[in-house]
Amino acid sequence: MRTCTKCREAKDADHFYKTVYGSPSSWCKQCHNKSARANYAKKHARPAMVTVSPDAPRACTRCSEMKTCADFGRVRNSPDGLRRMCKACRVAVEQLRYARNAEARKQYGREWGARNRDALRAGKAARKTAVKQATPSWLTAIQRAQVAEFYDIALARTTQTGVAHEVDHIYPIKGTHSRGLHVPWNLQVLTAVANNTKRRRLPSGVTNKAEH
Numbered sequence: 001m002r003t004c005t006k007c008r009e010a011k012d013a014d015h016f017y018k019t020v021y022g023s024p025s026s027w028c029k030q031c032h033n034k035s036a037r038a039n040y041a042k043k044h045a046r047p048a049m050v051t052v053s054p055d056a057p058r059a060c061t062r063c064s065e066m067k068t069c070a071d072f073g074r075v076r077n078s079p080d081g082l083r084r085m086c087k088a089c090r091v092a093v094e095q096l097r098y099a100r101n102a103e104a105r106k107q108y109g110r111e112w113g114a115r116n117r118d119a120l121r122a123g124k125a126a127r128k129t130a131v132k133q134a135t136p137s138w139l140t141a142i143q144r145a146q147v148a149e150f151y152d153i154a155l156a157r158t159t160q161t162g163v164a165h166e167v168d169h170i171y172p173i174k175g176t177h178s179r180g181l182h183v184p185w186n187l188q189v190l191t192a193v194a195n196n197t198k199r200r201r202l203p204s205g206v207t208n209k210a211e212h
């Protein structure tokens with residue numbers, strides 16, 4: 001039995017994750033997951049549009065047309081929570097960029113595929129098993145959808161930029177000292193190059209307090 005320093009309940013050893021050094025973590029799994037979920041929700045919370053109403057007039061910085069706030073997408077880290085470019089302009093800009101990069105993107109994809117064909121094929125089956133094993137049975141439908149969303153984002157960035165993007169496990173699911181989980185709060189989208197550089201390393205700045 002071990003007492004969780006967060007909820008103060010005494011629990012069996014299997015109720016505690018292991019740290020990167022193999023010692024049991026000081027918080028129980030339940031407390032960890034609760035905290036991770038709260039952090040995830042906080043990070044992904046949309047800004048409250050307290051400063052603007054949907055009908056308030058607003059000019060687009062690209063087409064200069066006078067529109068209403070409802071015609072602008074939301075974005076974090078903006079004073080009023082809205083984009084400066086209207087939705088129509090955002091679509092137009094994306095389409096232009098996509099068309100401009102079409103040939104380069106295709107060429108890059110072909111070359112990248114050819115360069116990585118053997119490695120991809122060899123690693124695919126093993127990878128699939130590892131991902132399956134790292135997916136907790138308690139993951140909710142919403143959390144599973146959030147996981148899928150990371151793969152959609154990686155695909156969208158790859159097609160938009162022509163640079164291969166991949167979904168990375170912040171804590172590797174096949175790490176040397178620990179096993180990260182296939183859960184939304186352990187995922188991030190990286191370029192394939194950055195991901196290959198990172199390999200099975202833990203995120204930078206992680207100390208013996210690392211818990212996941």
Ligand SMILES: [Zn+2]
Pocket residue numbers: 004005006007008009027028029030031
């Ligand atoms: Zn606890």
Ligand SMILES: [Zn+2]
Pocket residue numbers: 060061062063064065085086087088089
């Ligand atoms: Zn516009």
